[in-house]
Amino acid sequence: MYDQRIPRGPLLGFKDRGYRSWIQRICTQPVDRLGGKRDCPAAMQDCGCLIECALRLRLFHVAGIHMKAQGLHLSIINAPDCQPGGVVYSRAMGAIETEIKFRVADTAALEAKLSSIGLQLITPRSFESNVLYDTADRSLRSKRELVRIRSYAGRWILTHKRVPDSGVGEDRHKHRVETETELSDGTALAEVFLSIGLIPVFRYEKWRSEWSDGEGHCVVDETPLGVFAELEGKPDWIDRVAERLDLTPEERLTLSYGRLFDLWREQTGSTAQDLTFDAVGIEMPRAKSE
Numbered sequence: 001m002y003d004q005r006i007p008r009g010p011l012l013g014f015k016d017r018g019y020r021s022w023i024q025r026i027c028t029q030p031v032d033r034l035g036g037k038r039d040c041p042a043a044m045q046d047c048g049c050l051i052e053c054a055l056r057l058r059l060f061h062v063a064g065i066h067m068k069a070q071g072l073h074l075s076i077i078n079a080p081d082c083q084p085g086g087v088v089y090s091r092a093m094g095a096i097e098t099e100i101k102f103r104v105a106d107t108a109a110l111e112a113k114l115s116s117i118g119l120q121l122i123t124p125r126s127f128e129s130n131v132l133y134d135t136a137d138r139s140l141r142s143k144r145e146l147v148r149i150r151s152y153a154g155r156w157i158l159t160h161k162r163v164p165d166s167g168v169g170e171d172r173h174k175h176r177v178e179t180e181t182e183l184s185d186g187t188a189l190a191e192v193f194l195s196i197g198l199i200p201v202f203r204y205e206k207w208r209s210e211w212s213d214g215e216g217h218c219v220v221d222e223t224p225l226g227v228f229a230e231l232e233g234k235p236d237w238i239d240r241v242a243e244r245l246d247l248t249p250e251e252r253l254t255l256s257y258g259r260l261f262d263l264w265r266e267q268t269g270s271t272a273q274d275l276t277f278d279a280v281g282i283e284m285p286r287a288k289s290e
Helices: 020-027 047-056 109-118 186-195 235-244 257-268
Strands: 094-102 121-133 145-152 155-162 172-185 199-212 216-223 226-232
Touching: 020 109, 020 121, 020 186, 047 226, 094 235, 109 121, 121 186, 155 199, 186 199, 199 257
Parallel strands: none
Antiparallel strands: 094 172, 094 226, 121 145, 121 199, 145 155, 155 172, 199 216, 216 226
């Protein structure tokens, strides 16, 4: 049932945020816990701790914020020690994401080659929208971490990425510790982020299709900067598939889309702030059925 208290308007709350006041009123109420310990409001707690707790819990399988107890989990609002009960989704459960990118000159030829070497299309071409969140002083970026809300193929996904404990983020491949969970309502989570001081700092979008052979994945991305593909899997799988695709070492990239965007802006002098088709001035590609 439609509820006016749920932010249903602009995607991820980029415009009118008048409805934030209700969330803020909840977040500024101290709560007494068992043992007499008094929790301070979320607005007074360290944002990094709150991000950590949010990502450690499978909290977001709730259908929006309906002014009910289950709408906002208390461990998000009051979590100074980051020791909540229930199911934990911790960094220890995060997998090491290993990947490379490469530019694609001929999408049809690449897809034919992927099919010929045993990869199958598992997700047809679908639009993907991503928003990165950080504190106003970019504390996550300074630690080489990111928090992202993604909308893709009818799903919402929350992702946290960081450099591995070894400190090696890039060698001949790119490596990140990735922890993610599926959401039921990314717009509602975006409002929670705003209420605890996390703001949208970068948007990027693309049309993506996914291929797999059961061992690794190849995604083909139509971006405002051109078409790129990513190979993701174990290092030996990446190297084997890259060789079968006739990729030279010089063609293999470990740069993020954010860094590719920065380099493009330096080369072109563009003042675009986001890697979206509209911001870059490129006509949005149409769905195949259009």
